[in-house]
Amino acid sequence: MSIFLDCIQKKKINRPPIWLMRQAGRYLSEYRETRKQAGSFLDLCYNSDLATEVTLQPIEKFGFDAAILFADILLILDALGVKVEFIEGVGPKIEPVRKLEDINNLLNVENIHEKLGPVYKTITMLKSSLPKNVPLIGFAGAPWTLSTYLINGRGEAGSITTKKFLLSNPAEFEKIINILTEATIEYLLMQIKHGADVIKIFDSWAGALNADMVLNYSLKPIKRIVETIKEKYPNIPFIVFPRAVNTTYSYFSNIKEFDVLAIDQFLDRDWVAREIQPKKIIQGNLDPIFLTLEKDVLLMELKKVINSFKKHPFIFNLGHGITPDAKVDNVKSMVEYIKEIDFR
Numbered sequence: 001m002s003i004f005l006d007c008i009q010k011k012k013i014n015r016p017p018i019w020l021m022r023q024a025g026r027y028l029s030e031y032r033e034t035r036k037q038a039g040s041f042l043d044l045c046y047n048s049d050l051a052t053e054v055t056l057q058p059i060e061k062f063g064f065d066a067a068i069l070f071a072d073i074l075l076i077l078d079a080l081g082v083k084v085e086f087i088e089g090v091g092p093k094i095e096p097v098r099k100l101e102d103i104n105n106l107l108n109v110e111n112i113h114e115k116l117g118p119v120y121k122t123i124t125m126l127k128s129s130l131p132k133n134v135p136l137i138g139f140a141g142a143p144w145t146l147s148t149y150l151i152n153g154r155g156e157a158g159s160i161t162t163k164k165f166l167l168s169n170p171a172e173f174e175k176i177i178n179i180l181t182e183a184t185i186e187y188l189l190m191q192i193k194h195g196a197d198v199i200k201i202f203d204s205w206a207g208a209l210n211a212d213m214v215l216n217y218s219l220k221p222i223k224r225i226v227e228t229i230k231e232k233y234p235n236i237p238f239i240v241f242p243r244a245v246n247t248t249y250s251y252f253s254n255i256k257e258f259d260v261l262a263i264d265q266f267l268d269r270d271w272v273a274r275e276i277q278p279k280k281i282i283q284g285n286l287d288p289i290f291l292t293l294e295k296d297v298l299l300m301e302l303k304k305v306i307n308s309f310k311k312h313p314f315i316f317n318l319g320h321g322i323t324p325d326a327k328v329d330n331v332k333s334m335v336e337y338i339k340e341i342d343f344r
Contacts, residue, residue: 001133002065002133002134003133004017004019004065004066004134004135004198004315005135005198007281007313007314007315008237008259008281008315009237013313013343014341014342014343015340015341015342016309016313016315016338016341017066017315018065018315018316018317018334018335019064019066019067019068019137019315020058020064020317020318020321020331021284021317021321021322023058023062023064023068023322024054024055024057024058024070025324026324027323027324027326027327027328028058030054031054031057034054035054042084042085042086044070045070045071045072045075045119046118046119047118048118048119048121048122048125051070051119052070052122052125054070055067055069055070055122055126056126059131059134061332062331062332062335064134064335066134066136066137066198067126067135067136068136068137068139069123069126069136069137069139069196070122071119071122071139072086072092073139073145073146073202073204074094075115075116075119076141076183076184076187077094077146077149078115079107079112079115079116079187080107081105081106081107082094082095082097082106082150083095091155092154092155093153094149094150094153094154096150096152096153097150097151098169099172100172103172103175103176103179109179109183109186112186116187119191120190120191120193120194121194123136123138123191123194123195123196124194124195126195127194135197135198136195136196136197137196137197137198137200138191138196138198138200139200139201139202140187140188140191140199140201140202141201141202141203141204142201142202142206142218142221142222142242143177143180143181143222143225144177144205144209144217145202145203145204145205146180146184147162147166147177147180147217148208150176151165155205157208159205159208159209160208163208163209163213166213166217177217177221180221181221181224184201184225185225185228188225188229189232189233192229192233192236197236198238198239199229199236199237199238200240200241200262201222201225201238201239201240203222203240203241203243204241204243206218206242206245207243207245207264211248214242214245214248215248215251218245219242219248219251219252219255226240226255226257230257237259237260238257238258238259238260239258239260239283240258240260240262241261241262243264244264246266246267247271249261249272250275250276253279254279258280260281260282260315261280261281261282262283262317263282263283263285263319264320265285265286265288265318265320266319269285269305269308270308272285272309273309273311273312277309277311277312277314281312281314282309282312282314282315283315283317284315284318284319285309285318285319286301286302286316286319287301287318287319288318288319288321288322288323288326290330291322291323291326291330291331291334292325292326292327292330293330295329295330298330298334302334302337302338306341
């Protein structure tokens with residue numbers, strides 16, 4: 001029995017299930033030690049033994065209701081033949097792909113699996129290591145977010161470079177989106193084949209798009225990915241996270257194939273409870289900053305989130321990934337608080 005899967009399947013539960021984005025990460029001393037063993041961040045992602053270890057660390061330490069595969073959304077670009085580096089203190093650096101010739105030089109999507117083999121092995125190892133009541137979440141970045149890194153070469157506030165590119169080079173951009181969409185379908189099908197119980201799609205830079213662009217470049221390719229995969233695996237739940245898209249979240253809530261809609265911390269909770277929750281199970285919303293503050297401040301905010309969303313089933317999570325300066329004791333207190341809730 002899994003309270004996380006029961007919630008997604010709209011079964012009766014007494015409390016919200018809880019897990020956190022980036023729950024295996026730098027705020028944990030155990031993670032930092034394992035990261036040192038691996039060498040680089042990419043080496044950690046491709047080392048199945050160590051990736052399994054860091055995925056399990058927060059499950060063993062806090063008792064979260066779900067585990068999320070330790071990997072990175074940019075691995076798929078690496079597998080397509082793009083030069084990807086993670087620079088300490090700076091973040092990811094990618095060799096930009098903008099010219100038609102460079103786009104055509106990307107590897108065929110069928111060839112990504114050799115590079116991504118260690119990720120699939122990690123999934124297999126996790127399925128034999130996780131407690132039976134803790135499902136495994138596989139994931140990928142959405143095509144729009146992947147394209148922003150591919151075209152700009154790094155994360156960029158507002159994704160200005162990529163937006164200018166798509167408006168000035170619509171044919172080339174369409175080709176990039178199609179390649180990334182097909183590669184993501186391939187990648188996620190293999191994650192499911194190896195044992196992922198749930199899939200999450202992260203569109204971390206969706207908030208850079210205006211409303212029309214959100215529908216065309218965020219919603220449309222994600223919908224294609226989910227529909228295609230559900231043709232083969234109709235019972236695999238999908239969590240979709242179009243971060244910071246404001247009221248256009250309502251369009252995502254109308255897509256029946258999206259089982260859960262992950263929401264950021266910027267949305268008005270009353271609006272979510274009124275407009276989104278009656279149609280869709282939600283996940284998220286707590287601002288990660290509260291995990292860096294005093295415990296009493298955190299608990300006050302937890303109560304607000306719970307009271308706002310308690311009329312419908314929801315999954316407790318953050319509005320974005322946990323930050324490196326989060327207090328471990330706060331995470332422990334938060335999990336304990338959520339697990340003591342009883343809606344009966």
